[in-house]
Amino acid sequence: MTDTFMGYRRENGKVGVRNLIAVIPSVFCSAKVAERIAYQVPGTVPFRHPVGCSQVGEDLEITAKTLIQIGKNPNFAGVVVVGLGCERFSPYELADGIAPTKKMLETVVIQEEGDSLQAIQQGTKLAREMQQKASFQQREEVPISELMIGLNCGGSDMTSGLFANPALGIASDKVVEQGGSSILSELTELLGTEHILARRAMSDSVANEICEVIQKMENRLLQQTKNSSNKNRNHLISKGNYDGGLSSVVEKSLGSMKKSGNAPFSGVIRYGEEPKVKGLHLLDSPGHDGEVTTGQVAAGAQIVVFPTGRGTPTGFPGIPVLKVTGNPKTYTKMKENIDINAGKILTGESTMEEMGEEIYQEILQVASGKTVKAEILGHDEQFCITRVP
Amino acid sequence: MEQETTAGEKNSLVIDARDNVGIALTDLKVGDMCLVSIGNKVVQVELRDDVAFGHKFALKTFAKDESVYKYGEEIGKTTSSVPIGSWIHTHNMYCDRGLKE
Known part of the structure; x- marks a missing residue:
């Protein structure tokens, strides 16, 4: 018998110790929209960062892999990806990377929504829905x-x-x-x-x-x-x-x-x-x-x-x-x-x-x-x- | 590398039997006596400098470019000769790792 803790079992079998929604910008240009979305919905956390564009080679690859892996972390029951639309690291590539976890996942792109206010509104609705679904999950002994x-x-x-x-x-x-x-x-x-x-x-x-x-x-x-x-x-x-x-x-x-x-x-x-x-x-x-x-x-x-x-x-x-x-x-x-x-x-x-x-x-x-x-x-x-x- | 680090009332400590520096466990003053165990031996050292909490003092007299040992490993070399009981820090110790080929 080993020691146990009470965690949140995710769709892919991994276990989280927190039950939050991550709001992840694919590029620094969408960081404020991501923050505004998270500000509106308790139980969500934004990931402000200064990267995602004007990078090349291994530097951009490490940014891409890391953002995907953050989204996959089992402390997050769901992820809202927020992109600008023209960046080198596509928000869709970020979402595709997280998708195999089968966790709740949505993508909002500012240039497709219209402007930053419309992107905040759309992202807030999606995050709110996810947060409500996540709130019903129970901890179990693992x-x-x-x-x-x-x-x-x-x-x-x-x-x-x-x-x-x-x-x-x-x-x-x-x-x-x-x-x-x-x-x-x-x-x-x-x-x-x-x-x-x-x-x-x-x-x-x-x-x-x-x-x-x-x-x-x-x-x-x-x-x-x-x-x-x-x-x-x-x-x-x-x-x-x-x-x-x-x-x-x-x-x-x-x-x-x-x-x-x-x-x-x-x-x-x-x-x-x-x-x-x-x-x-x-x-x-x-x-x-x-x-x-x-x-x-x-x-x-x-x-x-x-x-x-x-x-x-x-x-x-x-x-x-x-x-x-x-x-x-x-x-x-x-x-x-x-x-x-x-x-x-x-x-x-x-x-x-x-x-x-x-x-x-x-x-x-x-x-x-x-x-x-x-x-x-x-x-x-x-x-x-x-x-x- | 095994160590007994429950410090209690002591004013100083030697981590590993191979070490040639002691560690101040409180702010020590010039003239303070430090009684430390090095392996099975007990050594008494009188401080030649003030040695602040967490800082190191010489358990022996060092020649220039002699290795300084803490945790049983070399942490640097002396830049000059250093008498027993002296404070050892960046003013009389250097380490090249990451800085010079």
Whole structure:
């Protein structure tokens, strides 16, 4: 018997932990119409983004795949696609990509409706109908093997690597041990850990892939720092990381990887794609909080667990982002933003094992419907699709 | 890489027996004594600098370009000789990863 949670079983068998309608623009030009539609209908979430046109090649392909995958995420019972009409990434291609999930799906195109007001009106009617149908769906008991969690830390200080990340690693191992899935990422902040991560790969080919994607990311950093016109832009970690006691990217990396516990790596996921098997994966994304969690949600993560030492309030549209800090002072200061105080390890009120269990139990409750602080306060800043130079 | 990180009342901590830096668990001042366990050994270090919460101090005297170990792994090298008890940070430690070929 594994642990269970109460989730929403979708038409394609996947399970959501939320029951919302996504309003997704295919291009930045239709972002405001999408927002206005979502504003009119509670239970819907808009996905504002700045891409979808004037892009070529792999960059446009990653935008296309990611927007499709966001629509497929099982936290969304239905999707309203909103297009302009002349963009490179067609709204119909976006809808066709989501269609195999058999979830509720409609497309509104501004240039076909007439103008933005008519598109808002049409989109609002469609979203309203979907929301009503979704409202009748019930949660059911499902095994934790249906759960995929994204791991991302932001605003790190040394307490992240020492307390919050290892405690989260214990929780992540519990999910993976029972057949669930977990995703580590932030490759720009895994430099110096590749030999450790590769040892945990399930096969030689996965080990090679881990080393290869981290090497590629390092080459990209080398290119960017070498060509920089302003040498002050060449810091690989932030001012707050330095202030918090981290002196190098490798020091940050060694703490960062602890989020993934000790489980073996089943595979590497390309950005905008989903894993082929369950278990722990490494997602190929730079360390930007939003780019990471967007890639994780695109891969199918229904929850993100987010350690933060310095303290950050950000969240993701339609996806609970559970905040954990290892810094007791940050918890006291940012109680309205942070869900779990892993700083109790530092103050001696809790052991590492107990804290791992506390995070794990909170993940199960959030999966069953308990809201996290970022959701309640409306934080949705993290949706941000990575770009390829 | 296994570690006992229930910190309790201690003012500082060494994560791994291979490490040559300690971590301040509170804001420490020059002259403060730090008693840390490194594997089975207990070592006492007197701080030569103020070391803020979360920052590192030298458990030995480093020569220039010597490796700094934390979590049992190299996190960078010293830019100068660094006496035992000194604060170790970006002013006396560097790391080339992602920056230079």
